């Protein structure tokens with residue numbers, strides 16, 4: 025995060041906002057976006073782009089008449105389109121004296137803590153040296169169940185990774201409405217959202233175009249992540265005049281997502297546990313232990329582990345459940361599943377040799393404290 029009024033801004037632009045009606049990359053739309061990023065750079069802000077558009081830019085050149093639905097065809101299209109997209113961005117930024125750089129990320133890169141931290145270090149160097157990192161999912165090599173899938177949640181995770189001040193999501197709609205505007209012409213624009221309540225989640229519908237994948241639902245998931253991470257966010261319409269520039273200065277038409285000041289922000293370690301780690305097993309605890317870690321905010325002691333499911337090593341992230349099967353949160357274990365199984369049933373004096381907590385409080389993220397998006 026920058027300390028002055030210079031901001032670190034992550035801008036996400038969706039496929040539908042970069043392509044023409046025929047699904048080709050629109051040079052005019054790209055130029056407009058680049059012009060606005062350049063305005064921010066000229067003002068001294070750091071900017072990172074999360075740009076979709078690889079599949080959209082490539083599928084016709086692959087010989088498909090419409091956006092393919094099979095994974096191998098989408099991946100082949102992205103292989104063609106990603107290069108074309110980057111070529112256009114590089115040319116345009118260079119014509120203004122700025123340099124772009126490509127970063128392709130998979131979900132498994134983010135679930136490995138070392139690779140996650142490494143990505144942060146790399147991006148920090150680029151931003152500090154005035155480069156504009158351009159991030160997309162590494163579509164050509166990811167497999168379906170391990171895909172981010174849409175770039176909305178990817179952009180929120182990237183914003184958390186680089187400790188951004190603001191996430192701007194540009195779409196084909198000028199904000200979040202209280203109902204799907206395609207179905208209800210009286211739907212009203214919501215200008216400020218301070219909490220993602222079940223009512224807010226309920227207004228989010230499917231994608232509005234053939235080229236977008238996320239729809240409003242994935243944007244809401246993205247804003248849950250940024251709000252829990254203390255990052256303010258904005259949703260507005262790509263192509264509206266000065267939308268990006270005005271959003272940074274809080275003057276744009278759209279929806280601003282800002283958590284209230286009393287919301288506790290997750291630190292970077294907890295962001296990784298909550299949104300990026302892939303849990304490897306389950307630790308089940310009784311109601312007394314639940315009260316101790318949730319309400320009294322204590323660490324989970326070895327004597328409070330009721331049983332464990334799955335195999336995991338020391339340092340893995342696990343799901344913590346109560347005896348009714350309700351998931352309470354996620355945490356990093358200090359013992360492997362085998363060690364934990366050995367502890368169960370031991371008396372207090374016998375447990376004395378296990379000096380560490382099973383899960384330290386600072387390595388535990390409670391679902392009650394943070395409304396975690398499911399499955400992101």
Ligand SMILES: Nc1ncnc2c1ncn2[C@@H]1O[C@H](COP(=O)(O)OP(=O)(O)O)[C@@H](O)[C@H]1O
Nearest residue numbers: 038040195201203204227229231232236238239
């Ligand atoms: N409550 C809502 N408010 C605004 N848009 C909505 C809502 N529910 C569904 N949508 C649809 O979500 C679409 C934007 O998502 P998407 O098509 O994935 O765009 P992008 O490619 O920009 O990510 C809008 O065009 C709109 O039709």
Ligand SMILES: N[C@@H](CCC(=O)OP(=O)(O)O)C(=O)O
Nearest residue numbers: 038039076077078079237238
């Ligand atoms: N990684 C994909 C983006 C997936 C996608 O379509 O996302 P979005 O347009 O943001 O809903 C691509 O570059 O084509």
